[in-house]
Amino acid sequence: MNRRATAEDVATEAGxxxxxxxxxxxxxxxxxxRSRERVLAVAEHLGYHPNLLARSLHTKVTxxxxxxxxxxxxxxxxxxxxxxxxxxxxxxxxxxxxxxxxHYDHARAFLHADQRQxxxxxxxxxxxxxxxxxxxxxxxxxxxYVLARESTHPDIPSISCDASASMAExxxxxxxxxxxxPGYMSGARALSSGLGRQKYHAKYWRQHGVRKIPxxxxxAYDYRSAxxxxxxxxxxxxxxxxxxxxxxxxxxxxxxxxDVAQREFGLRIPEDLAIVGYDGMDIAGMPMFGLTSYAQxxxxxxxxxxxxxxxxxxxxxxxxxxxxxVRKST
Amino acid sequence: MNRRATAEDVATEAGxxxxxxxxxxxxxxxxxxRSRERVLAVAEHLGYHPNLLARSLHTKVTxxxxxxxxxxxxxxxxxxxxxxxxxxxxxxxxxxxxxxxxHYDHARAFLHADQRQxxxxxxxxxxxxxxxxxxxxxxxxxxxYVLARESTHPDIPSISCDASASMAExxxxxxxxxxxxPGYMSGARALSSGLGRQKYHAKYWRQHGVRKIPxxxxxAYDYRSAxxxxxxxxxxxxxxxxxxxxxxxxxxxxxxxxDVAQREFGLRIPEDLAIVGYDGMDIAGMPMFGLTSYAQxxxxxxxxxxxxxxxxxxxxxxxxxxxxxVRKST
DNA sequence: TTGTATGCGTTATCAG
DNA sequence: CTGATAACGCATACAA
Numbered sequence: 160m161n162r163r164a165t166a167e168d169v170a171t172e173a174g175x176x177x178x179x180x181x182x183x184x185x186x187x188x189x190x191x192x193r194s195r196e197r198v199l200a201v202a203e204h205l206g207y208h209p210n211l212l213a214r215s216l217h218t219k220v221t222x223x224x225x226x227x228x229x230x231x232x233x234x235x236x237x238x239x240x241x242x243x244x245x246x247x248x249x250x251x252x253x254x255x256x257x258x259x260x261x262h263y264d265h266a267r268a269f270l271h272a273d274q275r276q277x278x279x280x281x282x283x284x285x286x287x288x289x290x291x292x293x294x295x296x297x298x299x300x301x302x303x304y305v306l307a308r309e310s311t312h313p314d315i316p317s318i319s320c321d322a323s324a325s326m327a328e329x330x331x332x333x334x335x336x337x338x339x340x341p342g343y344m345s346g347a348r349a350l351s352s353g354l355g356r357q358k359y360h361a362k363y364w365r366q367h368g369v370r371k372i373p374x375x376x377x378x379a380y381d382y383r384s385a386x387x388x389x390x391x392x393x394x395x396x397x398x399x400x401x402x403x404x405x406x407x408x409x410x411x412x413x414x415x416x417x418d419v420a421q422r423e424f425g426l427r428i429p430e431d432l433a434i435v436g437y438d439g440m441d442i443a444g445m446p447m448f449g450l451t452s453y454a455q456x457x458x459x460x461x462x463x464x465x466x467x468x469x470x471x472x473x474x475x476x477x478x479x480x481x482x483x484x485v486r487k488s489t
Numbered sequence: 490m491n492r493r494a495t496a497e498d499v500a501t502e503a504g505x506x507x508x509x510x511x512x513x514x515x516x517x518x519x520x521x522x523r524s525r526e527r528v529l530a531v532a533e534h535l536g537y538h539p540n541l542l543a544r545s546l547h548t549k550v551t552x553x554x555x556x557x558x559x560x561x562x563x564x565x566x567x568x569x570x571x572x573x574x575x576x577x578x579x580x581x582x583x584x585x586x587x588x589x590x591x592h593y594d595h596a597r598a599f600l601h602a603d604q605r606q607x608x609x610x611x612x613x614x615x616x617x618x619x620x621x622x623x624x625x626x627x628x629x630x631x632x633x634y635v636l637a638r639e640s641t642h643p644d645i646p647s648i649s650c651d652a653s654a655s656m657a658e659x660x661x662x663x664x665x666x667x668x669x670x671p672g673y674m675s676g677a678r679a680l681s682s683g684l685g686r687q688k689y690h691a692k693y694w695r696q697h698g699v700r701k702i703p704x705x706x707x708x709a710y711d712y713r714s715a716x717x718x719x720x721x722x723x724x725x726x727x728x729x730x731x732x733x734x735x736x737x738x739x740x741x742x743x744x745x746x747x748d749v750a751q752r753e754f755g756l757r758i759p760e761d762l763a764i765v766g767y768d769g770m771d772i773a774g775m776p777m778f779g780l781t782s783y784a785q786x787x788x789x790x791x792x793x794x795x796x797x798x799x800x801x802x803x804x805x806x807x808x809x810x811x812x813x814x815v816r817k818s819t
Numbered sequence: 820t821t822g823t824a825t826g827c828g829t830t831a832t833c834a835g
Numbered sequence: 836c837t838g839a840t841a842a843c844g845c846a847t848a849c850a851a
Contacts, residue, residue, distance in 0.1 A: 163630075165843095165844060165845085166844070166845070167844080175821085175822095176821070176822050176823085177822095177844090177845090178821075178822065178823080178845095178846085179820090179821060179822080181845070181846070182820095182821085185846085189820060189821085190820070190821085191820060191821090194820080194821085208600065208603065208604050209604065209844085209845075210604060210606065210843090210844050210845070211604045211605050211606070211845095212542065212545055212546050212551065212605065212606045212843090212844080212845090213546055213827090213843070213844035213845040213846090214844080214845055214846075215542055215827095215845095216542050216543055216546055216827050216828070216829090216843090216844080216845075216846095217826075217827050217844085217845055217846050217847080218827090218845090218846070218847095219827085221542065223585075226586070228571075231567050231568065231570070231571035232771075234564040234567060236567060237561050237564060237566060237567040237570075238561065240561070240567075240570075240586065241558075241561035241588060244586050244587070244588035245588045245590060245592075245593070248587070248588055248592075248593050249592065253585055253586075253587065253601070253605075254585070254586045255553075255583055255584070255585055255586070256556070256570065256574050256583075256584045256585070256586040257574070257578070257583065258571060258574035258575045258578055260575060262575075262578075262579065263575075263578050270538065271583070273493075273538065274538050274539065274540065274541045275541050275542065275583075276540065276541070276542045300493075382771075382772060382775060382777075383775070418775075418776070418777040422776065422777065441562075441712075442712060445712060445713070445748075446748070446752065446753075447712075447748040447752065495827095495828060495829090496828070496829070497828080505837085505838090506837070506838050506839080507828090507829090507838095508830090508837075508838065508839075509836085509837060509838075511829075511830070512836090512837090515830085519836055519837085520836070520837085521836060521837090524836080524837085539828085539829075540827090540828050540829065541829095542827090542828080542829085543827070543828035543829035543830085543843090544828080544829055544830070545829090545843095546827090546828080546829070546830095546843050546844070546845090547828085547829055547830045547831080547842075547843050548829085548830070548831095548843090549843085
């Protein structure tokens with residue numbers, strides 16, 4: 160018995176038609192208990208399991224979700240992938256991991272996903288041009304969702320952390336702690352999520368009379384870029400003119416900044432410079448860094464996404480509230 | 490035009506048969522230049538692209554590789570996933586990310602992968618019982634590979650870093666540096682890779698007269714477990730009896746240990762305690778930790794794996810040499 | 820309750 | 836070089 164058993168094989172062996180065999184595997188179909196047992200027994204014996212490929216071809220439902228990722232430098236992505244994969248599998252779906260990079264852009268990924276008939280495409284925190292998404296919206300193609308970023312496209316639902324609420328809470332906390340001269344470290348430019356956070360950060364400080372916030376542009380979301388950016392700033396800025404608290408666009412940047420401030424410049428944290436991160440990375444919260452960070456409600460976000468994927472809730476953009484974890488860095 | 494265009498649609502529009510349409514998309518097939526151009530033009534116009542699902546059903550080749558992961562606590566996995574996904578995509582394949590956990594064990598993953606007709610299953614550093622793999626070896630089912638772990642099963646090729654060579658090099662380096670009292674921090678038990686490293690670590694020290702090596706069992710591969718293990722050891726062991734160098738089973742453990750030693754116990758690294766990691770995680774090499782670490786040759790490993798997947802080389806276990814990066818922690 | 824015809828969109832093979 | 840027939844393995848609709 161070399162090749163895989165098919166429904167036909169089971170039918171022959173069981174002395175039934177292959178359609179009856181099929182019925183044994185579709186819940187709630189009209190089949191006698193006797194036949195079902197017979198079929199299942201023979202199937203077990205032959206090691207038969209329905210071929211999902213063939214099934215999908217007919218039903219147009221593959222249970223596959225393409226997950227597009229372009230930034231693998233952020234360990235937080237791994238935690239997100241873990242949760243997302245688990246959540247999909249709990250609903251009989253599975254994640255197709257698609258690496259977006261120089262040799263494989265969004266357009267190609269969309270096309271490929273479409274050819275594979277995936278049920279949906281999830282952009283997991285990838286940078287994208289809105290017009291490149293336009294093409295993905297072909298009628299009949301897979302639905303597109305943006306996770307952990309805000310989409311400005313009206314037809315593409317995004318599931319993200321409420322930047323306004325989070326920044327309101329962060330600034331409130333910082334003001335209460337007595338900080339007065341905030342700075343903002345940005346990562347990759349042109350990412351809507353970053354822009355949103357920066358915008359609201361500025362907005363809420365403005366309500367406290369702070370009109371000008373130095374931007375430390377790291378240019379990318381990795382430790383080294385963050386280190387370089389802060390190093391540059393601290394080297395160029397006399398101590399008395401420096402910011403007293405640095406809001407970082409994410410935890411990776413915050414960790415890089417934390418290290419440079421403390422190890423290279425001997426600054427005490429938070430006395431000389433307070434630091435705030437964003438995401439809620441596991442390691443950021445450890446005593447090693449003790450980073451105050453706004454945790455994205457990733458469990459809720461993924462639950463919301465899956466609900467939309469399964470059609471249990473309407474597919475529209477949602478902003479979910481996260482939680483500020485105050486630690487020793489502020 | 491709501492539904493997706495099929496070859497039939499293109500054929501009708503182009504005034505050719507659907508088989509000729511097909512030929513235009515299969516390289517090196519017998520078709521006149523005239524027809525090919527005509528077909529491609531019409532296809533472009535209708536937005537037709539071959540349905541890979543239907544193709545796979547017939548060819549038995551899906552181009553999908555199930556990648557099983559059970560440990561998402563290690564950021565190194567993310568870098569590995571990135572490289573693996575990119576390498577697969579460069580060969581017209583794609584990774585199906587499968588989360589192995591309490592609710593989804595290897596057996597279920599194997600079955601599901603089989604039902605989806607994936608071309609191969611890759612165990613990415615997952616812990617497994619050899620007998621659970623046995624079931625996966627059904628004739629006709631997808632090929633199984635183990636990446637970054639050693640498989641003891643003769644029929645399952647594993648692509649891994651040469652534990653013996655690496656430990657030989659590490660111990661040689663440590664001896665040259667003058668260290669004399671090594672310790673070993675292990676992670677999850679019963680993982681062949683860990684056992685291999687530990688075994689060879691002991692073996693090469695034995696050649697230098699060291700017969701007993703304290704084992705600090707973290708029990709899992711995460712920062713906290715490493716911290717707890719070293720904290721326990723340092724609390725229980727008087728300074729003069731302590732090890733002078735700690736070999737950690739991977740970088741995550743090493744980072745956790747580094748932090749506890751330095752921050753909680755005020756030990757100077759490497760003067761009071763040297764630390765060695767394993768993997769070659771990006772962050773481990775940064776000044777923040779400056780960890781001496783043995784880098785797995787992940788690029789080579791993945792290249793070897795892909796060669797096997799594509800049938801360009803025989804599928805058999807290989808041990809690849811990595812590279813020791815000496816930094817300030819030793 | 821069970822069996823039959825038909826279709827999903829391709830590809831392999833063969834006839835012309 | 837092109838068109839036609841069969842098959843991949845399953846699911847839906849309908850008939851018995």
